[in-house]
Amino acid sequence: MLNPNLQRLNPYPFEQLASLLEGVRPPAGLTPIPLSIGEPQHNPPSFVLDTLTEHMGLISKYPSTKGSEALRQSIAAWVNKRFSLEHAPISPETQVIPVNGTREAIFASLQAAANATAGALVVMPNPFYQIYEGAALLAGLAPHYLQILPSGQPDYLAVPDSVWKDCQFCFICTPGNPTGTVISEGTLEHLILKANEFDFWLASDECYSEIYRDSPPPGLLEVCAKAGNTDFSKCIVFHSLSKRSNLPGLRSGFVAGDSKFIEPFLKYRTYHGCSMSLAVQKASELAWSDEQHVINNRALYADKFDSAADILGGRMDTRDPGAGFYLWAKTPSACDTFSRELFEATGVTVLPGQYLGRRVDGYNPGAGFVRMALVAEPEMCKEALRRINSFITR
Numbered sequence: 001m002l003n004p005n006l007q008r009l010n011p012y013p014f015e016q017l018a019s020l021l022e023g024v025r026p027p028a029g030l031t032p033i034p035l036s037i038g039e040p041q042h043n044p045p046s047f048v049l050d051t052l053t054e055h056m057g058l059i060s061k062y063p064s065t066k067g068s069e070a071l072r073q074s075i076a077a078w079v080n081k082r083f084s085l086e087h088a089p090i091s092p093e094t095q096v097i098p099v100n101g102t103r104e105a106i107f108a109s110l111q112a113a114a115n116a117t118a119g120a121l122v123v124m125p126n127p128f129y130q131i132y133e134g135a136a137l138l139a140g141l142a143p144h145y146l147q148i149l150p151s152g153q154p155d156y157l158a159v160p161d162s163v164w165k166d167c168q169f170c171f172i173c174t175p176g177n178p179t180g181t182v183i184s185e186g187t188l189e190h191l192i193l194k195a196n197e198f199d200f201w202l203a204s205d206e207c208y209s210e211i212y213r214d215s216p217p218p219g220l221l222e223v224c225a226k227a228g229n230t231d232f233s234k235c236i237v238f239h240s241l242s243k244r245s246n247l248p249g250l251r252s253g254f255v256a257g258d259s260k261f262i263e264p265f266l267k268y269r270t271y272h273g274c275s276m277s278l279a280v281q282k283a284s285e286l287a288w289s290d291e292q293h294v295i296n297n298r299a300l301y302a303d304k305f306d307s308a309a310d311i312l313g314g315r316m317d318t319r320d321p322g323a324g325f326y327l328w329a330k331t332p333s334a335c336d337t338f339s340r341e342l343f344e345a346t347g348v349t350v351l352p353g354q355y356l357g358r359r360v361d362g363y364n365p366g367a368g369f370v371r372m373a374l375v376a377e378p379e380m381c382k383e384a385l386r387r388i389n390s391f392i393t394r
């Protein structure tokens with residue numbers, strides 16, 4: 001006997017990609033270049049790695065689920081500065097919890113919050129980061145997908161109250177994966193009002209918030225504070241060191257926001273048993289308190305988006321979404337065929353957009369697009385873009 005909800009899980013996009021490319025041989029002599037997975041390839045900050053090594057001895061101790069005060073203070077200081085919360089600062093004591101990467105926290109937060117009553121919904125964009133759906137299904141709730149528009153985000157203002165009435169938890173992603181587009185302050189304010197009116201948790205996945213070209217994307221907590229919701233009622237945010245600091249293997253992030261969520265979530269996590277290793281806590285404390293490496297990292301991505309426009313210019317939709325590290329490009333043929341033929345001809349792997357979305361009302365808004373993660377080192381990325389260009393101009 002197994003949890004029947006396990007049967008409801010969809011195959012993960014990378015599993016589908018592996019089947020799509022099975023037996024396909026890229027040209028011999030061309031180094032394969034994966035643009036399919038969003039795993040940053042820039043160097044992690046060396047001072048973080050040094051701190052990690054220096055504190056390896058702490059592995060002999062059990063860490064607390066709540067995390068050290070020093071780490072929570074470092075996180076709170078970063079959030080307060082980045083999101084201009086000086087007048088309504090978050091409390092490191094009651095409004096922050098370190099997590100082992102946002103993936104597990106996104107999943108766990110919904111398990112902690114869910115009350116699996118008939119008809120209860122988890123609202124999410126479509127296409128989406130796959131954990132939102134998996135978390136909803138395993139919590140016994142129904143995903144409710146909001147189709148993204150060509151702008152790259154759903155029209156949250158058009159969601160009827162009949163949906164909000166049944167909503168228990170709403171995931172938003174800003175900057176978005178896969179499109180990189182940012183939700184405006186006005187829309188965030190609207191969502192905060194709906195979450196409070198209809199009593200659901202509004203969970204903002206902001207793990208790409210530090211990868212932007214011109215101006216920093218607004219965050220949910222910032223908009224709460226501006227709107228006078230200074231205890232962040234019904235709102236939580238997820239942040240990660242994976243993209244900001246090129247530390248995907250450190251497994252370090254945090255959840256912050258409404259203490260009415262954070263406190264029971266801490267209790268949930270005590271039983272779940274997902275505390276952060278003390279050496280990782282020390283390294284994370286330092287990473288959150290340094291901005292220079294983040295500024296340097298942003299510059300590398302900006303250069304790659306400029307190159308994409310130069311190399312592919314006009315032949316594929318290379319509009320810089322303004323944030324994140326993905327190019328979300330329309331394909332001239334079906335996105336899975338395009339991805340397979342591209343791999344066969346060039347050794348470059350991209351992810352068919354249809355794997356990231358679901359068919360709703362007769363169409364899958366991810367179909368006809370590919371997601372290209374510009375994560376490789378700049379020269380490697382440019383080489384991939386040149387190969388894609390020669391493939392599409394052939």
Ligand SMILES: Cc1ncc(COP(=O)(O)O)c(C=O)c1O
Pocket residue numbers: 038100101102103104129173176177205207239240241242248252253
């Ligand atoms: C939208 C989004 N949220 C969350 C995550 C999880 O990141 P991590 O668990 O490394 O913090 C990812 C990873 O790719 C992502 O794309």
